[in-house]
Amino acid sequence: MISVCALLVLGLKASDAVTVDYFDYGTDYYQSYGPSGEYLFLYNENELFHVDLESKSVVWTLPGLEKYTSFDPQGGLQDINIAKYNLDVMMKRPNFTAATNIPPLVSVYITKPVVLGEPNILICCVTNIFPPVMNTTWIKNGEKITVGFSQTSFLPAQDHSFRRLHYLAFIPNEHDIYTCEVEHWGLEKPTRRVWKHDVPTPISEAYQNAICALGLAVGIIGIIAGVMLIIKGMKQSAAQGRSQR
Ligand SMILES: *[C@@H]1O[C@H](CO)[C@@H](O)[C@H](O)[C@H]1NC(C)=O
Numbered sequence: 001m002i003s004v005c006a007l008l009v010l011g012l013k014a015s016d017a018v019t020v021d022y023f024d025y026g027t028d029y030y031q032s033y034g035p036s037g038e039y040l041f042l043y044n045e046n047e048l049f050h051v052d053l054e055s056k057s058v059v060w061t062l063p064g065l066e067k068y069t070s071f072d073p074q075g076g077l078q079d080i081n082i083a084k085y086n087l088d089v090m091m092k093r094p095n096f097t098a099a100t101n102i103p104p105l106v107s108v109y110i111t112k113p114v115v116l117g118e119p120n121i122l123i124c125c126v127t128n129i130f131p132p133v134m135n136t137t138w139i140k141n142g143e144k145i146t147v148g149f150s151q152t153s154f155l156p157a158q159d160h161s162f163r164r165l166h167y168l169a170f171i172p173n174e175h176d177i178y179t180c181e182v183e184h185w186g187l188e189k190p191t192r193r194v195w196k197h198d199v200p201t202p203i204s205e206a207y208q209n210a211i212c213a214l215g216l217a218v219g220i221i222g223i224i225a226g227v228m229l230i231i232k233g234m235k236q237s238a239a240q241g242r243s244q245r
């Protein structure tokens with residue numbers, strides 16, 4: 001029986017440039033498994049950047065974003081150290097109970113209508129993840145895929161669970177069968193979700209897919225809007241700088 005102690009700190013830091021419609025905030029957690037942790041900044045629930053705890057550097061989700069804004073990774077590392085300290089204190093408390101494993105929900109869908117022979121992207125959306133320890137594997141026709149995929153960080157949800165999106169670039173044809181396999185301590189056996197051409201999506205999954213797809217669309221719009229706000233803010237401050245001189 002494996003148990004993990006996780007400490008999640010959700011800190012809301014409303015940015016100056018952002019008023020009512022958009023939020024960006026930083027979040028970090030630290031857990032006894034590994035031990036491991038994560039420090040990331042979100043914009044409307046989508047990852048803006050995370051701090052790579054090994055290389056102690058900032059990893060921007062959209063390449064080129066660092067031209068418009070910056071973040072000192074030391075700030076993230078300090079917060080992680082605080083979370084680590086707090087977790088140590090809490091684990092020494094009598095009657096401290098370890099985190100309970102929750103079964104995650106998995107769904108697979110495609111980013112755009114399938115045209116055979118034209119590149120497409122499969123998304124494996126995993127929600128309700130807790131603790132944030134998970135293995136996700138892409139399988140094509142029974143063989144584990146080793147290249148051509150990427151994934152987000154564990155993104156915090158309001159109920160303190162996490163979600164993670166996994167992307168696989170592929171070229172659809174009539175025969176290939178793709179599987180997203182998720183291993184998590186909340187599951188007795190790995191959950192598998194299959195995608196192949198021309199198989200109608202079961203109705204129970206359609207709802208999940210709609211939620212994930214909506215999140216993605218809102219996220220992309222959010223990031224674009226965020227970048228525009230940042231650029232606008234910079235132009236304004238540059239203009240102010242000029243008028244003060
Ligand atoms: C631990 O919990 C039990 C049951 O709730 C309680 O009786 C006991 O006093 C607690 N011990 C400590 C050290 O708090």
Ligand SMILES: *[C@@H]1O[C@H](CO)[C@@H](O)[C@H](O)[C@H]1NC(C)=O
Nearest residue numbers: 133134135182183184185186
């Ligand atoms: C993930 O895979 C590794 C290596 O096979 C295994 O040791 C670990 O227990 C797996 N984690 C989960 C959450 O199943």
